[in-house]
Amino acid sequence: MAPIVSVSNLVKTYASGFQALKDVSLDIEEGEILALLGPNGAGKTTLISIICGIVNPTGGTVLVGGHDVVTDFRATRAMIGLVPQELTTDQFETVWNTVSFSRGLHGKKPNPAHIEKVLKDLSLYDKKDNMLRELSGGMKRRVLIAKALSHEPRVLFLDEPTAGVDVNLRKDMWQVVEKLRETGVTIILTTHYIEEAEEIADRVGVINGGKILLIEDKKDLMKKLGRKELRVDLQEPISSLPETLSSYDLTIEDDGNSLIYDYNTAGERTGITTLLTALAEAGIRLKDISTRQSSLEDIFVELVGARP
Ligand SMILES: Nc1ncnc2c1ncn2[C@@H]1O[C@H](COP(=O)(O)OP(=O)(O)OP(=O)(O)O)[C@@H](O)[C@H]1O
Numbered sequence: 001m002a003p004i005v006s007v008s009n010l011v012k013t014y015a016s017g018f019q020a021l022k023d024v025s026l027d028i029e030e031g032e033i034l035a036l037l038g039p040n041g042a043g044k045t046t047l048i049s050i051i052c053g054i055v056n057p058t059g060g061t062v063l064v065g066g067h068d069v070v071t072d073f074r075a076t077r078a079m080i081g082l083v084p085q086e087l088t089t090d091q092f093e094t095v096w097n098t099v100s101f102s103r104g105l106h107g108k109k110p111n112p113a114h115i116e117k118v119l120k121d122l123s124l125y126d127k128k129d130n131m132l133r134e135l136s137g138g139m140k141r142r143v144l145i146a147k148a149l150s151h152e153p154r155v156l157f158l159d160e161p162t163a164g165v166d167v168n169l170r171k172d173m174w175q176v177v178e179k180l181r182e183t184g185v186t187i188i189l190t191t192h193y194i195e196e197a198e199e200i201a202d203r204v205g206v207i208n209g210g211k212i213l214l215i216e217d218k219k220d221l222m223k224k225l226g227r228k229e230l231r232v233d234l235q236e237p238i239s240s241l242p243e244t245l246s247s248y249d250l251t252i253e254d255d256g257n258s259l260i261y262d263y264n265t266a267g268e269r270t271g272i273t274t275l276l277t278a279l280a281e282a283g284i285r286l287k288d289i290s291t292r293q294s295s296l297e298d299i300f301v302e303l304v305g306a307r308p
Helices: 044-052 073-078 095-105 112-121 139-151 167-182 196-198 220-227 272-281 296-304
Strands: 005-013 018-029 033-037 059-064 080-083 155-159 185-192 203-210 211-217 227-235 249-252 258-264 288-291
Touching: 005 288, 018 059, 033 044, 033 196, 044 059, 044 095, 044 155, 044 272, 059 272, 073 080, 073 227, 080 139, 080 167, 080 203, 080 220, 095 112, 095 139, 139 155, 139 167, 185 196, 185 211, 196 272, 196 296, 203 220, 203 296, 227 272
Parallel strands: 033 185, 033 203, 080 155, 155 185
Antiparallel strands: 005 018, 005 059, 203 211, 227 258, 227 288, 249 258
C-alpha cells in the first residue's frame, strides 16, 4: 500500500538564512502512530507545518494521499487535521458550535452525526452545550482534537499533545490517542517525552538539527532496549582475553581493569553463569560486578548528545 504521507529530500531554509530542515525523507503508513522526538529547535514544527501546507518548503516534495502539498494544497489540507498546543477559540462558545464551526471552515457540509460521533469518541458529548471556559484543561485539549477531527481527516497531527500537563492528564491523553487509532486515523505526534513515545507509538523518529537521525519500529527499538550490559571489574588488569573466553561477546575497558559483556534479556539464556565460571577457570579474579540496561533515553542521548 502506498504511504499516506511521503516526504522526499525536504529542505527548509528560512528567510533569515537558517536551515531548519536538511534533506529529510520519510514515509508514514496509513493507520500507524508515529512519534517524532527531538530537542527544542530540532525542526519538528517546521516539518509538520510543511506537511500541513502552512510553511512552504525550499526544496523536496511532500505527498499526502498521493497529492502534492504545494501544488494540490486544497486536496491535501482536507485530508489533514492539525491539533495545535493552545486553544485560541472563543471561550464563550459552546463545545458543539466550536467543533461544528471548524468543520465549516474546512468547506465541508454540516454533518451532525459525525460531530456527535467525534464528541462521543472523545468523551465530550455530555459537555456539548457547555461553554469552553467551563471546561477543565484536559477537556479543552480534547476539544482541540475534536476540532481537528471535525472534517474527517485521514491524518492527524498532534503538536506536543501533553506539554505541560500533569501525569494523570497525560495518561488520559494516551488513552484518547489509542482509541482514535481504532477509528483508522493515522497519527503523527511530536513530543519531548520519551515515555510518551514508548507508550503509544508504533514507530519512533528522532530528529535533531534538521535531520532525521533514526526512524524505527518501536518493537525493534525495544529489542535493542532489551540489551543489557554486565560489567566485571577485575582484581588485576589483563591485556588480552584468554582463548577459552573467545566465544563470549566481551570487550576490555579501563586499561584492562574491566570486562564488558553484552547480553539480551529477551534471550532464553543470558550466559552469565557460564561466563563467570569460565572467568574463574581462566584464573581471572573479580572485584565487582554490575549491570545496566539501555533505554530509549540512552539511545536518544547518544544520538542527540543531550537529554530531551
Ligand atoms: N520563521 C522562522 N524564521 C527563522 N527561523 C525559524 C523560523 N521558524 C523556526 N525557525 C528556526 O528553525 C529551527 C527549528 O524550529 P522548529 O520550530 O521547527 O523546532 P521544533 O523541533 O518544533 O522545536 P520545539 O520543540 O522547541 O517546538 C529553530 O532553530 C528555529 O529557531
